[in-house]
Amino acid sequence: MGSQGDVRNGGENMAAWLVAVNTLKIQPFELPPLGPHDVRVRMKAVGICGSDVHYLKTLRCAHFVVEEPMVIGHECAGIIEEIGSEVTHLVPGDRVALEPGISCWRCSYCKQGSYNLCPEMKFFATPPVHGSLANQVVHPAELCFKLPDDISLEEGAMCEPLSVGVHACRRANVGPETNVLIMGAGPIGLVALLAARAFGAPRVVIVDVDEFRLSVAKDLGASETVQVSTKAEDVAGEVELIKKAMGEAVDITLDCAGFTKTMTTALNVTRPGGKVCLVGMGHNEMTVPLTPAAAREVDVVGVFRYKNTWPLCIDFLRSGKIDVKPLITHRFGFSQKEVEDAFETSARGGSAIKVMFNL
């Protein structure tokens, strides 16, 4: 595995740039100057997210549009090489996981603790902000979280997708008394599963169309799995199968697929007074039985990324409550060809859950 642009011997900082549809190029990436509260991090592990793939294929994601070449990647961890003058909690050599988004800390969202909703958010690889699939990045020190010695840098990079699962569990109030249903056993459904167990959910049932992914889920601690179809007419029957698999009421459903069918199933199967958390972004406009659900006080909560999740993720990893290593199924180095192959593997899905770069 080659590592292009290894600047230890005075080379140039290189990064993987999205330059056009389906076109990634490893090119120089000039770092900004180091501010007093910043650190310079040598990237060691960077994972590929579904949004990275989406930008590659379409140059857009939701309302964000890539209008100029942009460095891709945001799930990352590395080693501190230089610290700004005001940085006290980190020193060169520290191994850190990075939280991607820089908020403004002046608006009402930030001040009220919902910094993930900051309208001025600057987030790795959400245009026009450059990502972190690079030899080095400069980043605010308070968004770099030190990893315990026995947690690998790959696990550090996994804190980012894991944070989505953790935030969803918090928003949906997952806890030791809530039976949880998860729609979808893709990377997000699986981190939601890991998080739900870590939050103490006594039963977690997970559904998917794909038997391999369900078997991975079973190994990761799902109480039961149910194979479902993509056909809308199967909803009623699948609701019954799910109830049987859970054995008790479904208190919370995390829809990590986000399609009309999965939301319809979720709304129908969740008990009165329960919650459905819409995590996945399959369909934009949905035709769903919202009124009967609302009339049973089944609430629908959404998630946008995460907030204040890195310390908890690191503690879950440290204590062994969560083991993310099985999710990393494919590894690539940082060269032009490997970057292309890695994204192709990730886009293909199937047996590829998390594709990880080692730099």
Add this chain to the structure above:
Amino acid sequence: MGSQGDVRNGEEENMAAWLVAVNTLKIQPFKLPSLGPYDVRVRMKAVGICGSDVHYLKTLRCAHFVVEEPMVIGHECAGIVEEIGSEVTHLVPGDRVALEPGISCWRCSYCKQGSYNLCPEMKFFATPPVHGSLANQVVHPADLCFKLPEDITLEEGAMCEPLSVGVHACRRANVGPETNVLIMGAGPIGLVALLAARAFGAPRVVIVDVDEFRLSVAKDLGASETVKVSTNEEDVAGEVELIKKAMGESVDITLDCAGFNKTMTTALNATRPGGKVCLVGMGHNEMTVPLTPAAAREVDVVGVFRYKNTWPLCIEFLRSGKIDVKPLITHRFGFSQKEVEDAFETSAHGGSAIKVMFNL
């Protein structure tokens, strides 16, 4: 205004308005159950008509509830206690009370955890197969009868029921002194939601409707601004802009008291990130809405099913003057066969009829 079946001297036959077939109400005898130790017998004085009563009249069903046998209609009510059970200590004959319709089981986990409105064994006035309260008298648990202050009328007491829907919605959506509220629909439910939102301290309440008369009523009831909207889905984007301008600041909470695709779409689009949309109305069953973009802005959707623990607060709002429900009562009828028929026709007609009230 006649009052059929009122026979205070001698053997009285209790009469009620029965739903016997589609579009067919008949005043007929209604035998009361025996008075239990925790029950009271109440002489009904004021009963309002709800949209659900009209829906049952026209279709014999509402959501998944189906009228399979003749059923007494009506559930928004207040009256005078005439007899109390042996264990009743907080009420005496002569007390004027507003009635909370639903009897929960108090054994299930929903009841025990404070969500008794979700009790699967709930027995609710005029939700089949449970008889309603448009009658001379009913027997009801004393703990569901709330004494009215002297200067609050029995009609206002009956209004506590629809007002409770607005109060529960405001609680579920966390309406308070820092939340700007948008209300979709200025029908009876939108209007009680408006009254409740102001009582909960909402600094700004913007209300929208297609009907100018209803918007003028809303303005009189304390809406900060009103916006007239259409039923055309293509007008959503423009209306969102008008709403934002009318509010002046961000929309923190939207109470959709109409419950249609268009109103929910507008609600989801107009509400700020991190805000809440409360779906109160039951216009459409299956909805086509931009749920994902809203969820990705953490705009939560909460629903309501009736209410819980709202009567004391409603009565306090009325007592203190924070809420005045009297303007909502637009039409009054007595309790005779013809007047019952006319009253339901008036209520079904909508338009300038907001709350139709029976005086018995």
